Amino acid sequence: MSRQRPPAVWFTEEQPRKPRLSRERIARAAVDLLDAEGVTGFSMRRLAARLDAGVMSAYEYVRGKEDVLDLAMDQVFAEIELDDPGTTPWRRVLTRQLHQSRRVMKRHPWLPSLMAVRPLLGPHFLARSELFYAALARAGLHGPELLAAVGTLTYYVQGYTAAEITWRGSVRDSAEETELRRQAQRYLDQRSELYPALTRHAQLADDDFDGQFQRGLDLILDGIQARLGHEAQDHPGHEAQDR
Amino acid sequence: MSRQRPPAVWFTEEQPRKPRLSRERIARAAVDLLDAEGVTGFSMRRLAARLDAGVMSAYEYVRGKEDVLDLAMDQVFAEIELDDPGTTPWRRVLTRQLHQSRRVMKRHPWLPSLMAVRPLLGPHFLARSELFYAALARAGLHGPELLAAVGTLTYYVQGYTAAEITWRGSVRDSAEETELRRQAQRYLDQRSELYPALTRHAQLADDDFDGQFQRGLDLILDGIQARLGHEAQDHPGHEAQDR
DNA sequence: ACGGTTGGCCGTACGCCGTACGGAAGGAGG
DNA sequence: CCTCCTTCCGTACGGCGTACGGCCAACCGT
Numbered sequence: 001m002s003r004q005r006p007p008a009v010w011f012t013e014e015q016p017r018k019p020r021l022s023r024e025r026i027a028r029a030a031v032d033l034l035d036a037e038g039v040t041g042f043s044m045r046r047l048a049a050r051l052d053a054g055v056m057s058a059y060e061y062v063r064g065k066e067d068v069l070d071l072a073m074d075q076v077f078a079e080i081e082l083d084d085p086g087t088t089p090w091r092r093v094l095t096r097q098l099h100q101s102r103r104v105m106k107r108h109p110w111l112p113s114l115m116a117v118r119p120l121l122g123p124h125f126l127a128r129s130e131l132f133y134a135a136l137a138r139a140g141l142h143g144p145e146l147l148a149a150v151g152t153l154t155y156y157v158q159g160y161t162a163a164e165i166t167w168r169g170s171v172r173d174s175a176e177e178t179e180l181r182r183q184a185q186r187y188l189d190q191r192s193e194l195y196p197a198l199t200r201h202a203q204l205a206d207d208d209f210d211g212q213f214q215r216g217l218d219l220i221l222d223g224i225q226a227r228l229g230h231e232a233q234d235h236p237g238h239e240a241q242d243r
Numbered sequence: 244m245s246r247q248r249p250p251a252v253w254f255t256e257e258q259p260r261k262p263r264l265s266r267e268r269i270a271r272a273a274v275d276l277l278d279a280e281g282v283t284g285f286s287m288r289r290l291a292a293r294l295d296a297g298v299m300s301a302y303e304y305v306r307g308k309e310d311v312l313d314l315a316m317d318q319v320f321a322e323i324e325l326d327d328p329g330t331t332p333w334r335r336v337l338t339r340q341l342h343q344s345r346r347v348m349k350r351h352p353w354l355p356s357l358m359a360v361r362p363l364l365g366p367h368f369l370a371r372s373e374l375f376y377a378a379l380a381r382a383g384l385h386g387p388e389l390l391a392a393v394g395t396l397t398y399y400v401q402g403y404t405a406a407e408i409t410w411r412g413s414v415r416d417s418a419e420e421t422e423l424r425r426q427a428q429r430y431l432d433q434r435s436e437l438y439p440a441l442t443r444h445a446q447l448a449d450d451d452f453d454g455q456f457q458r459g460l461d462l463i464l465d466g467i468q469a470r471l472g473h474e475a476q477d478h479p480g481h482e483a484q485d486r
Numbered sequence: 487a488c489g490g491t492t493g494g495c496c497g498t499a500c501g502c503c504g505t506a507c508g509g510a511a512g513g514a515g516g
Numbered sequence: 517c518c519t520c521c522t523t524c525c526g527t528a529c530g531g532c533g534t535a536c537g538g539c540c541a542a543c544c545g546t
Contacts, residue, residue, distance in 0.1 A: 020524085044504060054525035056505075065504065116359035116405045121427060126438055133440035144451075146444050148458035155402025155459075156395060162359045163398065184364060195369055197376035201389050208387075215391035216398075223466035262494060287533060297496035299534075308533065 021053060023061050023071060030072035031108065039110040044068070069114055074122025076108050082131050090139040091221055097131060098157045098217060105161040112162035129154070140228045149224050156220060164209050264296060266304050266314055273315035274351065282353040287311070312357055317365025319351050325374050333382040334464055340374060341400045341460060348404040355405035372397075383471045392467050399463060407452050 029050045034042050044065055048055050062068055080100050083093065105111045132150045141149055167181075192199040272293045277285050287308055291298050305311055323343050326336065348354045375393045384392055410424075435442040 043502085045502085048525095055527095056507095056525050057523080059505075059525095060523060113356075113360040116402070117356040117409065119406070119409045121430065123437075126431075126434075126441065129445075130438040130441045133444050137440050137444060142444070144454065144458055148455055148462060150445075151403060151406070151455065152399060152459040152462055155406065156398055159359070159398025159402040160394060163362070163394070166360065166362045187364065188369075191369075194366075195373040195376075197380050198369065198373045201376055201380060201385070202372075202393075211387065212391055212394065215387055216395040219391060219395055219466035219470070220463060221466075222469050223462035223464075226465050226469065227462070264494085286531080288531080291496090298498095299496050299536095300494080302496095302534075303494060 021051065021057060021061055025051065026058055026061055026068060027071035027075040030068050031075050034072055034110045035108060039113065042069075042110075066118065070118060070120070070122065073111060073114055073118075073120055074124050076104060076111055077120075077122065077124035077128060079104050079107070080124070080128055082127060090135045091225075093135045094132065094153065094221065095217065097128065098153060099213075101128070101157050102161050102213060105157075106165065109165045112158050112165060115158055116162065136224070139224075141224070145227055149227075152220055156216060160213055160216060164213075264294065264300060264304055268294065269301055269304055269311060270314035270318040273311050274318050277315055277353045278351060282356065285312075285353075309361065313361060313363070313365065316354060316357055316361075316363055317367050319347060319354055320363075320365065320367035320371060322347050322350075323367075323371055325370060333378045334468075336378045337375065337396065337464065338460065340371065341396060342456075344371070344400050345404050345456060348400075349408065352408045355401050355408065358401055359405065379467070382467075384467070388470055392470075395463055399459060403456055403459060407456075 026047070029047055030042070033047055033050055037046070044058065045055055047068065048057060051058070058068065062071070080097070083096065129150065132153065133146065136146055136149050188195065188199050269290070272290055273285070276290055276293055280289070287301065288298055290311065291300060294301070301311065305314070323340070326339065372393065375396060376389065379389055379392050431438065431442050
């Protein structure tokens with residue numbers, strides 16, 4: 001491509017030497033592209049097109065596709081608003097954070113599957129982890145117990161939401177989703193003597209994902225609470241949904 | 244390619260009309276290939292080569308790459324030996340199954356990341372789920388509580404092992420792994436005032452993954468146990484590693 | 487015995503993909 | 517004015533998933 005000299009001032013940017021691209025711009029464009037086309041529809045070429053740039057331009061800022069995906073993941077974690085754990089009881093803090101995480105993942109359905117494949121060290125992800133550690137340390141957990149608790153919560157929200165997303169067939173097509181569920185239910189019914197407990201208790205038609213998520217979360221939080229010694233510094237029962 | 248007529252009986256198979264390929268053979272070859280080359284090194288063409296078949300031969304048995312991956316995943320779940328839950332206490336059953344699941348996933352490090360991306364309905368995976376449901380139903384859990392408990396356990400082992408695998412740098416290269424950990428530690432230390440609780444409590448050098456896994460598991464199991472009413476039908480404390 | 491059918495196999499080709507390489511453009515520094 | 521350095525990106529290479537259609541051996545009906 002050859003460039004023409006523009007015929008008037010108005011047709012150029014005011015600070016032409018400022019680089020057109022940046023990690024920030026790349027990350028934002030990647031998130032947009034992933035939201036629009038899903039993880040299978042993402043490619044460096046499409047990303048370049050979205051940036052109005054050449055196929056190889058982004059490679060000045062990034063070592064390759066994987067770097068871009070890392071940037072996109074952390075970019076999304078910036079959407080989680082971290083409340084100050086100052087005085088709030090730890091159960092409330094964690095419940096709110098985890099519901100927010102789940103909501104963000106559902107807004108960007110490609111996130112949990114990518115997280116399963118690459119370790120994440122971006123600043124926004126670390127900030128969320130920091131909040132978890134702080135809240136639970138303040139509650140009285142330390143050392144290996146603390147590590148285990150944070151890990152369990154992190155993996156739970158990630159795993160649960162990943163499963164929820166794949167079950168709902170990538171969220172967008174509800175017709176195909178219910179068809180898949182119908183077929184799966186029939187498949188299970190035909191084999192009900194092979195999997196008796198499963199067919200009796202797991203009705204796929206039930207899509208109370210919110211309640212389900214909260215219940216599993218309470219399970220873990222109760223387990224944590226039991227570790228804190230029995231002084232019961234917060235109210236011990238389940239909590240209102242609080243989001 | 245043109246085929247020669249073989250010059251003696253010995254050079255042909257005895258039942259030539261039996262199809263050379265089958266879903267079973269494809270699944271096994273896929274597992275081998277994934278073990279050898281990882282998920283990024285897997286391709287339909289390499290699979291065909293491993294099967295001594297043409298590039299398109301497998302497509303008689305399978306609709307595409309995704310089907311092959313589904314088959315491979317379920318194939319691997321066949322490696323988990325399911326013990327009869329008959330009389331064993333539920334905590335012991337679940338602990339054993341989950342440790343086995345983790346071991347199998349570490350033997351096939353591509354498994355957890357694929358599971359995060361596609362729902363699994365294969366017979367072997369369902370059999371494991373059936374065992375979970377049966378054990379917990381027998382323990383006294385029902386309805387939504389049961390669903391939540393099974394989900395939590397499933398996502399925990401999947402999420403934990405996925406993270407463990409990515410942290411250990413796909414298991415094979417230990418030098419690169421420790422280098423990554425060293426750099427990550429340095430990165431965190433430089434930002435220790437941004438993430439105080441995290442840097443204080445999460446020392447990445449500690450690689451007691453087994454203990455960590457068990458601890459998180461106990462957290463969940465305790466939460467489940469609390470749901471069972473307080474008759475404490477099994478011994479309530481933590482359990483020996485039992486694997 | 488034999489022609490037609492069919493099921494398993496796969497060669498070829500198309501349009502994508504990630505990215506290595508080297509070069510152009512143009513401001514910065516001397 | 518010359519040189520360097522940053523940014524951008526055209527081209528090209530090897531590999532990918534799979535649609536399409538043809539080939540061949542075994543089987544079936546007669």
